[in-house]
Amino acid sequence: MLYSQLFASALRSFPGGELPTAVEALIENSFALSRTRFWIVRDQPVRDAAGLRRFRLRLRRLLAGEPLAYILKEKEFYGETFCVSPAVLVPRPETELLVEKALGLLGREEARVLDIGSGSGAIAVVLALRSRAAVTALERSRPARAVLRRNVARFGLQERVRVLAGDLFPRGNGPFRMIVANPPYLSRRDWRQAPPTLRRYEPREALLAGPRGTEVLARIIAGAPARLAPRGWLLLEIGHGQHRAVQGFLKRAGLKEIDCVKDYAGIERVVVAQKD
Ligand SMILES: C[S@@+](CC[C@H](N)C(=O)[O-])C[C@H]1O[C@@H](n2cnc3c(N)ncnc32)[C@H](O)[C@@H]1O
Structure with missing residues (x-):
């Protein structure tokens, strides 16, 4: 043959x-x-x-139906190749929009950045590689943190990316110039209707937020002002149809929306907010 x-x-x-x-x-x-x-x-x-x-x-x-990335144990994101395993979400192209926006805002600043729910570390690693930021990569799942550490080491970024365990926010860290997150944002219904291969292979705790889908976004927004430096930025990846709810959370937290980036399908995908 x-x-x-x-x-x-x-x-x-x-x-x-x-x-x-x-x-x-x-x-x-x-x-x-x-x-x-x-x-x-x-x-x-x-x-x-x-x-x-x-x-x-x-x-x-x-x-x-197994994702190619899990079979090959790697996935390309923002031009870099990351180790992946079923313990982490396969990095998605939409998330590159968040990274692009973050890099544009950071410029050459030596900023402190917090990446909440870092997973494979795709966002944290690219931000560290392409800016002068020092990144705190926070991840709740222990097996995901093992993959995250492997990627940080793979790019020789141990001095620039600090891996931490925690529930959304690190204790006693900050203030941060920027907080970024691609948190779980599927509702129970979204999860039930998601393609069977996604439900079967990708980690549920990386995707499912709760009955409404906006639960984790709401907690991040409510907790962000106390961890952000003055005029600090919050960048969030959000799900289809969640923009209105997110605007309400931002208003309640006293954060000002300064931009909203649509994805390739025209869906409002990345919200950028700023502290006064
Ligand atoms: C949608 S995935 C994003 C992974 C990666 N940042 C990316 O964009 O490819 C969400 C991640 O958040 C983590 N996570 C979920 N709830 C969390 C919490 N309360 N605190 C910290 N991490 C959490 C999950 O384990 C998962 O790795």
Whole structure:
């Protein structure tokens, strides 16, 4: 069998859809081929039996609906490759909008930043890499913190990113120039209606906030003013249809909304607020 035939037959096994990029990534990863090398060997026979076994096993997992990132144990975010495991949410492209906004506000400032619910550390690591900020990465889940620490070490950021355990806010830390969070924001109903593969593979505590979905956002907003420096910023990723509720929480907390970024689907996704 040629690599190109392996590729084509794998694609045929996806009913109703094609996942050429995922299958290509699986082949490259299973046979330890670079993208260029894969294109070079496309019309050569597959001789690597161990690679073929690895590929077939992984393909079965992909067919069962497991996210490619968990199979490959890595995911690209903001141009960097992060370790992931089922203990952490797979970083999403929408979250890059939050990072972009945060980097624009931070500029070259040596600011202190708090990332609440850091998960894999995607936000915290990119902020540390692309700005002069010192980041506190707070995460409640112990297995997620292990992945977070691995990523901090992978980028050699132990001096710039401090990993902490806690429930939303660190004790006795701050004030912060900026607080960022992509918290759980699904309601019970959203969770029930979410694709079965998401419910089956991604950590529930990373996604489900409570009956309404805005519970964690409300707690973060209420607690932020006491941890923010004067004129400090709060950047939050929010769910579909939550903007109005979030505006109410911000008003109650005395924070001023200064921007709201829409995602690629035109949904209000990142809210930026500032303390007076
Ligand atoms: C939606 S995920 C975001 C992960 C990562 N920041 C990202 O954007 O890919 C939310 C994260 O918040 C963590 N989390 C949930 N509730 C928390 C709490 N009360 N305190 C701290 N972390 C919490 C979850 O374990 C999860 O890792």
